[in-house]
Amino acid sequence: MTLRISDYHQAYSNGASPSALIAAIRARLDRLGDQGIFLHFVDNSLLIKMVEDIGPFDPASKPLWGVPFAVKDNIDVFGMPTTAGCEAYAYKPGKDSTVVAQLKAAGAIPIGKTNLDQFATGLVGLRTPYTAPLNSIDPKLVPGGSSSGSAVAVAHGLVPFALGTDTAGSGRVPAGLNGIIGLKPSLGAISTQGLVPACRSLDCVSIFAGNIIDAQRVFRAASCFDKSDPFSKPLVQQEPWAWIKGLKVGVPRREDLIFDSCSAAETAFDEAVTALTSVGMNVEEVPFGDFYAIAQLLYEGPWVSERYAAISAFIEKQPNSMHPITRSIIEKGRNFSAVDAFTAFYELAELRRKIEPFLGSVDLLCVPTIPRNPSVKEVLDDPVGINSMLGTYTNFVNLLGMCGLTIPCGKRSDGEPSSITLLASAGHDIRLSYLAEQIGGILGGGNKEEVVMLAVVGAHLSGMDLNYQLHDLGAIFVSTAETAPVYKLYNVPNSNPPKPGMIRVQEGGAAIEVEIWKLTNSAFGKFVANIPSPLGIGNVRLKDGSTIKCFLAEPAGLDGAEDITGFGGWRNYITTL
Numbered sequence: 001m002t003l004r005i006s007d008y009h010q011a012y013s014n015g016a017s018p019s020a021l022i023a024a025i026r027a028r029l030d031r032l033g034d035q036g037i038f039l040h041f042v043d044n045s046l047l048i049k050m051v052e053d054i055g056p057f058d059p060a061s062k063p064l065w066g067v068p069f070a071v072k073d074n075i076d077v078f079g080m081p082t083t084a085g086c087e088a089y090a091y092k093p094g095k096d097s098t099v100v101a102q103l104k105a106a107g108a109i110p111i112g113k114t115n116l117d118q119f120a121t122g123l124v125g126l127r128t129p130y131t132a133p134l135n136s137i138d139p140k141l142v143p144g145g146s147s148s149g150s151a152v153a154v155a156h157g158l159v160p161f162a163l164g165t166d167t168a169g170s171g172r173v174p175a176g177l178n179g180i181i182g183l184k185p186s187l188g189a190i191s192t193q194g195l196v197p198a199c200r201s202l203d204c205v206s207i208f209a210g211n212i213i214d215a216q217r218v219f220r221a222a223s224c225f226d227k228s229d230p231f232s233k234p235l236v237q238q239e240p241w242a243w244i245k246g247l248k249v250g251v252p253r254r255e256d257l258i259f260d261s262c263s264a265a266e267t268a269f270d271e272a273v274t275a276l277t278s279v280g281m282n283v284e285e286v287p288f289g290d291f292y293a294i295a296q297l298l299y300e301g302p303w304v305s306e307r308y309a310a311i312s313a314f315i316e317k318q319p320n321s322m323h324p325i326t327r328s329i330i331e332k333g334r335n336f337s338a339v340d341a342f343t344a345f346y347e348l349a350e351l352r353r354k355i356e357p358f359l360g361s362v363d364l365l366c367v368p369t370i371p372r373n374p375s376v377k378e379v380l381d382d383p384v385g386i387n388s389m390l391g392t393y394t395n396f397v398n399l400l401g402m403c404g405l406t407i408p409c410g411k412r413s414d415g416e417p418s419s420i421t422l423l424a425s426a427g428h429d430i431r432l433s434y435l436a437e438q439i440g441g442i443l444g445g446g447n448k449e450e451v452v453m454l455a456v457v458g459a460h461l462s463g464m465d466l467n468y469q470l471h472d473l474g475a476i477f478v479s480t481a482e483t484a485p486v487y488k489l490y491n492v493p494n495s496n497p498p499k500p501g502m503i504r505v506q507e508g509g510a511a512i513e514v515e516i517w518k519l520t521n522s523a524f525g526k527f528v529a530n531i532p533s534p535l536g537i538g539n540v541r542l543k544d545g546s547t548i549k550c551f552l553a554e555p556a557g558l559d560g561a562e563d564i565t566g567f568g569g570w571r572n573y574i575t576t577l
Contacts, residue, residue, distance in 0.1 A: 005160050005214045006465055008067050009059050018051045018066040022111055025068060025158050032156060036133035037149045039073050039083060041112040046079040054107045062107030064221055070153045070162035073113035074120050076194035084196040085118035085128050088321035089314055097194020098226045099205050106221035114149025118326040120165055120198040122146050123173045123390040124379045127323050136178045137417050141373050144174030151178045154208040161209040161218045167198045168298055169394025171206025175406040176369030176419035182406035183207040183215045186426040188233030191226035199306035202398040212436045213468055236427040240434035245280030250362035256288035258392050262372035268418035269368045272409050275442040286358045294351050295395035302341040308333025325383050365423040367393040369406050373416050397423060405432040409443040437462055438477035452524040455514040455540060455550035458500040458570040465497040473523035482511040484541040490561035500570045501553025511543055513569030
């Protein structure tokens with residue numbers, strides 16, 4: 001069973017202890033039998049210390065209180081070794097990396113270090129001297145890399161989120177291959193201080209999660225401006241797109257799409273694009289040749305020298321301790337001159353200028369995460385060629401300074417995992433995540449069942465504690481709205497999580513902010529069955545005169561409740577607490 005951040009908090013509010021829940025994770029890992037996921041698991045003495053450090057249960061001030069997470073083993077965690085997938089390179093860091101320190105300050109508990117393609121060089125997940133982790137959906141497929149162990153840990157539900165890194169797609173490829181969320185932030189949004197670098201100018205710390213709401217929470221806790229990291233940048237937060245209808249989404253031109261002769265992957269991407277148009281998004285084809293040219297610069301150009309620079313002292317002293325494929329790739333970095341580097345910088349600048357009109361004509365891009373899902377056998381037979389294929393839609397992203405979000409689209413017609421990746425300009429991280437909230441339910445082939453429009457007013461609003469229930473039922477966000485000015489809103493006493501109750505009144509009412517969501521008839525029935533007293537579903541009049549199904553409360557259940565009508569909505573009230 002996959003537990004969310006909210007599930008952990010519910011368990012703690014019912015009296016569970018972090019130590020007991022983390023012991024249960026270890027037991028589940030042992031039952032799973034995949035020896036390749038973790039390279040190090042937290043010992044009891046360190047766990048006890050971390051649990052003591054987070055203090056009493058307080059999810060309000062520490063939004064990740066007691067939530068366990070896994071860390072890719074090229075990111076420092078105090079008390080655990082850092083190997084970067086190479087035992088001879090291992091060291092014990094004197095402090096946490098900035099990102100781990102940020103998450104610990106929010107109450108999260110790192111429980112172990114996960115496997116990776118050695119020195120974060122690869123997209124397959126097999127370039128490790130340790131046992132490679134297995135793909136969580138189909139063991140015949142590669143797990144994806146380089147953040148293989150982190151992605152598989154989340155996909156199996158061992159942890160609600162995990163940290164990876166992303167330089168050429170390592171935070172997106174394994175997410176797509178394991179059916180989970182992969183958030184690749186804008187360059188510098190999450191500090192890379194305490195990270196064993198691959199390409200320092202392009203490296204990002206990425207986030208894997210089982211759902212977009214958890215990914216959002218982790219990103220908010222992890223992102224910061226870090227003066228100790230020369231590549232850190234203040235994140236310029238963008239407001240979410242107010243309305244997805246009419247958003248311009250660029251997709252690769254039909255003749256430019258690459259699926260490596262996999263018809264199932266092509267069909268799955270077409271279905272995902274059709275789903276975007278079904279909710280009013282405008283899909284426009286974009287020439288992609290220059291994007292592919294930028295992608296080729298990453299591994300065929302002098303950026304490989306950055307990988308060599310990161311571990312040059314080690315590779316010169318102990319070359320035979322490295323994975324042979326990793327070594328052969330990184331050693332190529334010796335062959336580039338300063339002239340080569342400047343020539344590549346100029347070529348990148350020219351290519352950026354050529355694609356500016358195309359990027360400027362759309363709000364975001366939507367691409368397949370990978371052309372197709374390769375097998376372990378294929379990679380063993382052609383380790384470099386298959387790895388290059390996996391980077392088709394990822395290698396150009398960091399060179400362009402874009403942020404990205406990989407979203408699962410369920411299973412393809414052949415039963416293998418499918419996903420898309422949304423890409424946008426730097427600083428659009430929150431915009432992409434809110435968009436993913438709104439469209440997640442339509443991906444994976446759509447649904448022809450009749451639908452019900454539902455207005456939610458409290459804990460089911462986007463980003464609130466119970467919003468995940470709508471996502472679990474495949475609900476689709478439609479818009480924000482206001483009720484007619486004939487309602488009062490109250491804070492329902494003794495409710496967990498906190499939630500409001502709304503009633504219609506003859507006088508003294510006001511317009512209340514709501515969100516409108518679309519559910520299938522069957523999903524609506526399941527949703528209504530779980531609504532607790534004194535709440536229920538009734539008909540509510542909106543400001544435009546229309547009526548819609550919405551939460552209403554029994555007046556008798558609000559005796560002594562705080563009247564919060566003056567705030568105009570639950571979200572405004574919550575922000576004042």
